Amino acid sequence: MLIVVDPHSDIPVYKQLMDQIRLLVASGALAAGDELPSTRSLSAELGVNPMTVSKAFSLLEREEIVERRPGRPLVVKGTDEAGRRERRREALRRGLDPAVRVARQLGFAPGEALALFAELLGASRDESGPEEDQP
Amino acid sequence: MLIVVDPHSDIPVYKQLMDQIRLLVASGALAAGDELPSTRSLSAELGVNPMTVSKAFSLLEREEIVERRPGRPLVVKGTDEAGRRERRREALRRGLDPAVRVARQLGFAPGEALALFAELLGASRDESGPEEDQP
Amino acid sequence: MLIVVDPHSDIPVYKQLMDQIRLLVASGALAAGDELPSTRSLSAELGVNPMTVSKAFSLLEREEIVERRPGRPLVVKGTDEAGRRERRREALRRGLDPAVRVARQLGFAPGEALALFAELLGASRDESGPEEDQP
Amino acid sequence: MLIVVDPHSDIPVYKQLMDQIRLLVASGALAAGDELPSTRSLSAELGVNPMTVSKAFSLLEREEIVERRPGRPLVVKGTDEAGRRERRREALRRGLDPAVRVARQLGFAPGEALALFAELLGASRDESGPEEDQP
DNA sequence: GTGGTCTAGACCACT
DNA sequence: GTGGTCTAGACCACG
Numbered sequence: 064m065l066i067v068v069d070p071h072s073d074i075p076v077y078k079q080l081m082d083q084i085r086l087l088v089a090s091g092a093l094a095a096g097d098e099l100p101s102t103r104s105l106s107a108e109l110g111v112n113p114m115t116v117s118k119a120f121s122l123l124e125r126e127e128i129v130e131r132r133p134g135r136p137l138v139v140k141g142t143d144e145a146g147r148r149e150r151r152r153e154a155l156r157r158g159l160d161p162a163v164r165v166a167r168q169l170g171f172a173p174g175e176a177l178a179l180f181a182e183l184l185g186a187s188r189d190e191s192g193p194e195e196d197q198p
Numbered sequence: 199m200l201i202v203v204d205p206h207s208d209i210p211v212y213k214q215l216m217d218q219i220r221l222l223v224a225s226g227a228l229a230a231g232d233e234l235p236s237t238r239s240l241s242a243e244l245g246v247n248p249m250t251v252s253k254a255f256s257l258l259e260r261e262e263i264v265e266r267r268p269g270r271p272l273v274v275k276g277t278d279e280a281g282r283r284e285r286r287r288e289a290l291r292r293g294l295d296p297a298v299r300v301a302r303q304l305g306f307a308p309g310e311a312l313a314l315f316a317e318l319l320g321a322s323r324d325e326s327g328p329e330e331d332q333p
Numbered sequence: 334m335l336i337v338v339d340p341h342s343d344i345p346v347y348k349q350l351m352d353q354i355r356l357l358v359a360s361g362a363l364a365a366g367d368e369l370p371s372t373r374s375l376s377a378e379l380g381v382n383p384m385t386v387s388k389a390f391s392l393l394e395r396e397e398i399v400e401r402r403p404g405r406p407l408v409v410k411g412t413d414e415a416g417r418r419e420r421r422r423e424a425l426r427r428g429l430d431p432a433v434r435v436a437r438q439l440g441f442a443p444g445e446a447l448a449l450f451a452e453l454l455g456a457s458r459d460e461s462g463p464e465e466d467q468p
Numbered sequence: 469m470l471i472v473v474d475p476h477s478d479i480p481v482y483k484q485l486m487d488q489i490r491l492l493v494a495s496g497a498l499a500a501g502d503e504l505p506s507t508r509s510l511s512a513e514l515g516v517n518p519m520t521v522s523k524a525f526s527l528l529e530r531e532e533i534v535e536r537r538p539g540r541p542l543v544v545k546g547t548d549e550a551g552r553r554e555r556r557r558e559a560l561r562r563g564l565d566p567a568v569r570v571a572r573q574l575g576f577a578p579g580e581a582l583a584l585f586a587e588l589l590g591a592s593r594d595e596s597g598p599e600e601d602q603p
Numbered sequence: 604g605t606g607g608t609c610t611a612g613a614c615c616a617c618t
Numbered sequence: 619g620t621g622g623t624c625t626a627g628a629c630c631a632c633g
Contacts, residue, residue, distance in 0.1 A: 435563030
């Protein structure tokens with residue numbers, strides 16, 4: 064599980080967990096039916112209290128992203144492909160919204176904002192090593 | 199003063215105030231030498247606790263964005279044009295950063311993310327009324 | 334065996350089993366001397382853990398509702414007719430109790446609560462068919 | 469606040485709290501805009517841990533029954549009169565549902581079930597007084 | 604083994 | 619003052 068939390072962030076740990084798992088699901092890295100790590104193992108791995116993990120899990124369950132089966136680890140809830148694509152796009156939109164607001168408030172022309180966004184997207188490509196080749 | 203705060207947001211009110219004033223300054227809507235409204239009047243206008251406004255002002259003062267003159271309202275601190283432009287761009291970059299991270303985590307190709315961003319930027323033009331002309 | 338369990342309910346599976354078997358016995362659908370399905374077959378049919386079925390059976394045995402005979406399936410224990418009727422009424426009372434409490438707490442007049450109850454009882458006759466008219 | 473919790477119930481305390489507050493709101497005992505007791509005072513009064521109360525409050529907030537304002541006690545969220553009446557009826561329906569199911573499974577005729585319900589509703593009127601005779 | 608719940612006590616952020 | 623969060627550790631219920 065590629066989850067990292069920053070205990071110093073001012074975003075609560077449980078919310079960081081929720082965000083990341085939501086993204087893992089939306090991106091397909093976690094597919095329907097996949098099991099999540101157990102509360103205890105994940106809490107040990109991340110060095111946070113089991114209750115914190117448990118809280119994140121419970122809230123994800125209420126969001127219907129994850130499903131609980133008594134005595135078993137949680138599993139990712141099933142969604143059809145169309146729903147998943149919609150969610151993925153929706154997730155991106157939510158991520159983009161604040162940027163749109165800021166760009167407007169700063170009075171940037173769309174072209175300028177897009178140019179910087181493109182630049183940042185490009186730069187991030189080789190952030191943590193090359194990901195195959197793109198000429 | 200075009201400031202709105204949402205008491206239900208999970209971003210603290212004082213931080214919402216700071217963000218918006220910073221943006222107003224970065225965008226030039228508030229120019230060097232302009233006076234800010236008084237703590238009392240702003241708090242009354244927004245319906246928030248005066249201490250909250252005061253806290254925002256103090257922190258902005260510490261950031262050297264505004265200047266306090268005893269017995270007088272705060273004024274926007276002067277900056278040269280180059281510095282202002284740099285700040286404005288930097289503000290946009292900060293707003294864009296989370297979007298970049300999300301887009302990558304969701305596995306979007308740069309083109310897709312840019313397309314949605316462009317769409318949102320366009321759509322927002324006539325969101326809450328027309329903003330003069332755009333050729 | 335008309336037993337269904339919902340693994341997502343917050344009522345434990347073993348308790349759902351007990352409740353339903355108790356009702357089957359109280360209603361006469363399971364008569365004294367009738368055999369219950371084997372632990373293995375019932376668990377397979379319902380898709381639940383055999384230990385869960387076994388636990389339900391053991392507790393029912395302790396309640397003297399069924400009887401265990403070594404090497405043979407469980408049988409429903411005998412009860413005289415008077416006892417059975419008393420139990421049946423008692424079961425209904427237990428089912429009604431929470432409804433009474435809720436109706437009082439909501440401040441419903443008895444007549445209103447009865448009217449809704451009557452409506453629900455009527456509607457439930459043909460469960461998932463049309464419920465507009467009922468002569 | 470007329471809230472009591474039974475720590476020995478197998479219903480979790482936080483859920484007992486949620487149920488009761490929901491009922492208080494649905495019944496109108498708590499009106500829109502009313503403040504709930506503070507987490508600490510309620511926890512002290514009930515003899516439960518503040519976190520337990522806090523958990524109940526948080527979940528009620530997610531259910532949009534109650535509203536949080538930073539630094540202030542929670543308030544009951546506003547609903548129009550029609551919505552409130554609908555909720556009240558819905559709450560009763562939820563309370564009645566299990567009773568309907570049980571009555572059907574036990575094979576009671578609607579009339580019989582209604583008679584017992586009526587009896588229980590009547591008896592509960594004077595709850596903790598004598599209940600032998602009622603002419 | 605799993606998750607759910609609760610306690611006790613602490614710290615922080617916000618108003 | 620308020621609520622939010624987290625830790626540490628315990629117990630229980632379920633499978």
